[in-house]
Amino acid sequence: MIKCEQVTKVYKDSVAALQDVTLEINKGEFVFIVGPSGSGKSTFIRLMLKEEEPTSGDIYVAGKNIGRLSRWKVPELRRNIGTVFQDFKLLPNRTVFQNVSFALEVIGKPKHIVDQRVPEILELVGLGEKLNNYPDELSGGEQQRVSIARAFVNRPLILLADEPTGNLDPATSVEIMKLLDRINRIGTTVIMATHDNAIVDAMRRRVIELDSGKVVRDQSRGVYGYGT
Amino acid sequence: MARRVDYYFRETISGLRRNGLVAFAAVSTMFISLFLLGGAQLIGRQIALVIDQQTERVEVAVYLTDNISQADSDRILNKLQGMPEVSYVRYESKQQAYKRFRELFANQPDLVNNVSPDALPASFRVKLKDPSQFAVIDAQIRGQPGVETVIDQRAVLNRLFSVSRILKLGAYIATAVMLVSSIALIANTVRMAVFARRKEIGIMRLVGATNMFIRIPFLIEGLVEGLVGAILAISALAVLRRVFFNSIHETIAFLPVVQTQDLFAVIPLLLGVAVLVALAASGLAMRRFLEV
Numbered sequence: 001m002i003k004c005e006q007v008t009k010v011y012k013d014s015v016a017a018l019q020d021v022t023l024e025i026n027k028g029e030f031v032f033i034v035g036p037s038g039s040g041k042s043t044f045i046r047l048m049l050k051e052e053e054p055t056s057g058d059i060y061v062a063g064k065n066i067g068r069l070s071r072w073k074v075p076e077l078r079r080n081i082g083t084v085f086q087d088f089k090l091l092p093n094r095t096v097f098q099n100v101s102f103a104l105e106v107i108g109k110p111k112h113i114v115d116q117r118v119p120e121i122l123e124l125v126g127l128g129e130k131l132n133n134y135p136d137e138l139s140g141g142e143q144q145r146v147s148i149a150r151a152f153v154n155r156p157l158i159l160l161a162d163e164p165t166g167n168l169d170p171a172t173s174v175e176i177m178k179l180l181d182r183i184n185r186i187g188t189t190v191i192m193a194t195h196d197n198a199i200v201d202a203m204r205r206r207v208i209e210l211d212s213g214k215v216v217r218d219q220s221r222g223v224y225g226y227g228t
Numbered sequence: 229m230a231r232r233v234d235y236y237f238r239e240t241i242s243g244l245r246r247n248g249l250v251a252f253a254a255v256s257t258m259f260i261s262l263f264l265l266g267g268a269q270l271i272g273r274q275i276a277l278v279i280d281q282q283t284e285r286v287e288v289a290v291y292l293t294d295n296i297s298q299a300d301s302d303r304i305l306n307k308l309q310g311m312p313e314v315s316y317v318r319y320e321s322k323q324q325a326y327k328r329f330r331e332l333f334a335n336q337p338d339l340v341n342n343v344s345p346d347a348l349p350a351s352f353r354v355k356l357k358d359p360s361q362f363a364v365i366d367a368q369i370r371g372q373p374g375v376e377t378v379i380d381q382r383a384v385l386n387r388l389f390s391v392s393r394i395l396k397l398g399a400y401i402a403t404a405v406m407l408v409s410s411i412a413l414i415a416n417t418v419r420m421a422v423f424a425r426r427k428e429i430g431i432m433r434l435v436g437a438t439n440m441f442i443r444i445p446f447l448i449e450g451l452v453e454g455l456v457g458a459i460l461a462i463s464a465l466a467v468l469r470r471v472f473f474n475s476i477h478e479t480i481a482f483l484p485v486v487q488t489q490d491l492f493a494v495i496p497l498l499l500g501v502a503v504l505v506a507l508a509a510s511g512l513a514m515r516r517f518l519e520v
Contacts, residue, residue, distance in 0.1 A: 049434070072439070079436035089434075091427060102428075105235065106437035154435065 001027040001158060001189045002048065007057035009043050009213075017043040018054070019213040025191065027157070030184045032200050033193040034224055035210035041193035044210070045162050048191075049081060050074050062157060079107060082151030082159045082188075086166035088143045090135040096122065096146050097131040103150045121153045122146075125179055141172035145179065152183055159183060161192040165199060173199060197224030239445035240452060250420060251453055254413035258457025258505065259464070261406030262498045266465045268399030269494045270486050274473065275392035277484045282385055288365055290352040291376040300374035307368070308354055313361040318353040322346060335479055349376060407505055414453050414509035418446050422513065447510045454506030458498050466491055 002025040009018040018040045025031050033041050046052045047059055050066050059066050066077060090099050097118055104114045122128055125145040135143050144164060151159060161180065165173035177199055184190045194200065200207060200223060207222030208215060290308070292301065308317045320328075326345035333339050354365065362380040370378045422429065432442050466488075473485040 075433075075436040075438045077436070078434060083434050089427070089431060091431065102431065103435040106432045106441060107435060108441065150431075150435070 001025055001029070001062060002191070003060040005058045005060075007047065007054045007059060009040075009047060009052065010055045016213045018047070018210075021057070021210075021213070021215055023208060023215060023218060025189060027189055028184070028187050030181070030190045030203070030205040031192070032203070032205060032207045032222070033191065033210060034195060034197075034200060034207055035216075036195065038212075039210040040213040041210060042162060043213075045083070045160050045191075045193060048158075048160060049083065050077055075107070079154055080157045082148075082154070082156040084144070084147050084151045084159065084161040084164045086163035088135070088140075088147040088167075090143055090146055090150075092135055095132050095134055096127060096138070099135070099146055100150045100153050103153055107154065109154075117153055118149075121149045124152075124182075125149045139172070140168050141175055144168060144172075144176055148176070148179060148183070152188070156188065158189045158191065161190065161194075163194055163196075164192065165194065165196050170198065174202075177203065195224075200224040236445050236448055240448045250413065250417045254410060254417050254453045255457045255460070257406055257410040257413050258454055258502060259460040261403050261410055262458050262461035262502060263464050264399050264406060265403040265501065266461055266491075266494050266498050267468065268396050268403065269497065270465065270469060270473075270490060271399070272392065272396050273490050273493075274486045275388060275395075277486065279385060279388060281484055282381075286359055286381045286385060288354040288356060288362055289379045289381065290354060290369055291349045291379065292351060293374055293376045294349065296350075296374035300372075304369065304372060304374060305352065307372075308352060308365075311365065311368070313356055313358065313364055315355040315357045318355075320351050320353055322348055322350050325350065332480075407501070410454075410457070411505055411509045411512070414450050414506055415513040417453065418450050418510045418513035421446055421449055443510075443514055446514055447507065450506040450510030450513075451503065454502040454509075455499070458502035461498060462491075462495055465494070 002023075004021050004023050007018055007021045008016065010016050021040075021044070033044060035041055043052070047054055048061065048066075050069065053067065061077060062080060064077075069077060091102065094102060100122060101114045101118045104117065109117075119128065119131065122131060125148055127142060127145055127149065130138065130142065135146065138146070144167075148159075148161075148164075159180070164180070165176055168176060173196065180190055180192065181203070204221050204223070207217065207219050207224070209217035290304065292304075305317060305319070308314055322345055325348040326343075329343065329348060330340050356362065356365070359382050362382065366378050366380070369375055429442055469486060469488070469491055476483060477485045
């Protein structure tokens with residue numbers, strides 16, 4: 001599903017955010033990307049979305065070399081990748097329903113599809129009762145569910161989550177992880193950047209550890225740190 | 229599709245409302261620049277009309293002194309008729325000159341009443357085969373006994389030409405300056421609209437909205453501003469044409485004036501410029517603030 005070949009990303013101030021990263025993630029996998037702040041996790045996610053170009057190396061998403069993708073095809077790539085962030089990125093002046101439907105409307109989905117899918121997905125994330133609430137009326141965990149619903153409503157092949165539990169308490173984080181796990185079990189490839197060791201240890205999924213832009217570990221049923 | 233149109237419409241309205249003052253500034257500069265451009269075009273057409281009408285009639289006037297003797301008069305007439313450059317010569321007496329003067333200024337009785345027939349000089353009206361040969365006539369006739377002065381009407385027309393050229397040039401320069409500022413102002417409203425909606429734009433990009441889809445509301449906003457300015461300018465020009473050119477027509481009855489169809493002929497130009505300026509401005513703003 002995703003393949004990186006010797007990907008290096010150097011920013012202008014000559015700090016190498018990623019160095020010679022080669023890895024492959026298969027369809028349906030659940031992968032944690034771990035490592036301290038500044039280790040290159042977020043850069044990795046931005047490269048997947050083609051928000052930035054690697055300095056060198058190739059990235060394949062769903063069999064396509066995204067470095068060769070022309071600019072007008074980038075939206076198509078992003079429709080295949082759902083993205084969830086630590087700060088939810090919800091629109092405060094829109095209701096839960098509208099926040100999710102927005103993602104379908106702006107890619108030109110017809111109204112009947114929007115009206116069918118949005119309640120469906122909100123039911124799936126457990127917010128079927130809160131369609132007409134505004135984000136500031138929801139708890140952090142509920143807001144993150146809305147953001148997951150928005151990322152998933154278009155049924156992407158891949159779900160990228162950048163520290164999705166970073167702003168949440170442990171109990172709520174567990175709920176979010178259950179939700180991501182369910183999404184993964186439907187067949188979606190989930191890639192989650194985190195430094196929440198409790199979660200990583202509990203899930204026992206593949207762990208890729210980055211340090212200073214290098215892959216220092218790639219374990220198929222891993223935990224957050226060595227020796228734990 | 230209906231949903232999209234609805235979306236664009238809502239976005240445009242809310243954008244314009246949000247930036248009311250800047251949008252107003254953008255619309256007014258657009259209005260002023262298009263008004264100047266259209267005004268220059270109408271003035272140009274007006275002057276062309278006058279020139280067309282007058283070119284037909286252009287003559288050399290040999291004005292005679294009041295006390296000219298019959299012998300001098302005959303001699304000048306013979307001399308003029310003998311010249312190969314001359315097409316024909318016509319004598320205009322003081323009475324004929326007065327009659328023509330009265331017709332020209334029929335709308336201004338005060339002026340006519342203050343001029344006695346005696347005040348206007350008699351003249352030979354000389355039509356040249358080639359109007360540019362004036363210098364030849366002038367050299368041979370000027371200074372002859374009984375000749376007051378020799379006037380080439382073409383020179384008057386030329387002066388009209390150059391006045392019109394300067395007027396038009398001035399209007400075009402002003403137009404260019406105003407157009408540049410309206411580009412800047414429209415670009416600014418679009419930029420503010422982009423800024424106000426940066427969160428939405430971020431999410432649109434993230435979920436894979438096409439650039440086209442993201443940009444269209446901003447393009448429409450720029451276009452609406454441009455076109456509102458254009459419509460205001462066209463209305464103002466219509467008023468100007470009625471009031472100003474009709475008043476010229478009333479004071480100087482023999483002058484042809486630009487008609488409503490002349491205004492219609494200018495409208496496509498104004499709309500075209502408005503659309504181009506708006507597209508350029510929106511494009512500029514989005515190029516700088518809406519990169520993928």
